[in-house]
Amino acid sequence: MIEFVRSVRLWFAPERxxxxxxxxxxxxxxxNERTFLAWLRTALALIGGGFAVDQFLPDLRWAWRAGLxxxxxxxxxxxxxxxxxxxxxxxRAMRRGQxxxxxRFPALLSxxxxxxxxxxxxxxLAGWAG
Amino acid sequence: xSGPSEPPGDGGGGAAAAGRDPGLQPERTRLAWRxxxxxxxxxxxxxxxxxxxGGTDTLGVLGAALxxxxxxxxxxxxxxRIRDLALHEAGPPAMTRRAAVVAVACSVALAxxxxxxx
Numbered sequence: 001m002i003e004f005v006r007s008v009r010l011w012f013a014p015e016r017x018x019x020x021x022x023x024x025x026x027x028x029x030x031x032n033e034r035t036f037l038a039w040l041r042t043a044l045a046l047i048g049g050g051f052a053v054d055q056f057l058p059d060l061r062w063a064w065r066a067g068l069x070x071x072x073x074x075x076x077x078x079x080x081x082x083x084x085x086x087x088x089x090x091x092r093a094m095r096r097g098q099x100x101x102x103x104r105f106p107a108l109l110s111x112x113x114x115x116x117x118x119x120x121x122x123x124x125l126a127g128w129a130g
Numbered sequence: 131x132s133g134p135s136e137p138p139g140d141g142g143g144g145a146a147a148a149g150r151d152p153g154l155q156p157e158r159t160r161l162a163w164r165x166x167x168x169x170x171x172x173x174x175x176x177x178x179x180x181x182x183x184g185g186t187d188t189l190g191v192l193g194a195a196l197x198x199x200x201x202x203x204x205x206x207x208x209x210x211r212i213r214d215l216a217l218h219e220a221g222p223p224a225m226t227r228r229a230a231v232v233a234v235a236c237s238v239a240l241a242x243x244x245x246x247x248x
Binding site: 010011012023026027029030031033034036037038040041043044045047048050051052054055065066069070073074076077080081083084087088091 | 152153155156158159162163165166169170172173176177179180183221222223224225227230231233234237238240241242244245247248
């Protein structure tokens with residue numbers, strides 16, 4: 001947790017990171033940037049999915065609709081915050097010549113998306129049955 | 131990384147940038163920014179639609195305007211970054227931390243707004 005707070009402070013203090021280690025090959029920095037953008041797209045898609053569940057499933061009971069939408073939106077917000085945090089950590093690791101950080105976030109996100117998908121299937125089947 | 135004709139990367143500082151083949155890296159990064167802008171546009175349109183769902187009262191218009199603002203913020207960051215990448219093909223500067231934070235702030239703002247609407 002303290003490590004996380006420290007890295008959040010680093011987001012807003014670019015000059016402090018520039019003192020750290022050497023500037024890496026810019027191709028690696030660009031690849032890191034593209035990974036960041038891919039995560040951001042994932043986050044935006046999740047947020048868009050949250051809006052879509054809220055608006056395009058009006059027949060759904062309120063609890064289901066709000067629950068699914070909020071799960072997608074929370075995943076999207078987490079995903080975008082994690083995108084910038086991971087980008088900063090990778091950039092710092094490259095500057096210091098250390099191993100890139102490993103993370104269990106992709107696995108967790110996959111599980112959440114799978115759970116939401118199963119919930120959607122249940123909702124659709126229940127809609128047909130009812 | 132981007133082809134067999136590429137010289138081996140030396141992993142060194144930016145001073146050697148001129149002798150390095152940038153390949154299609156800057157262009158790929160520009161296209162990634164464009165794709166992401168497109169995703170942001172879709173999310174912002176859905177957000178504005180949700181805001182105006184209950185009719186065009188003051189609150190709805192205000193919400194739609196805020197979504198538009200978040201979208202504009204993202205557009206500005208993306209435009210600056212795409213321009214920087216195009217200007218410095220031979221050795222593009224790294225993305226600034228502020229650009230990353232602003233881009234993320236826009237998407238988080240959309241999510242927070244969505245949570246309020248739901």
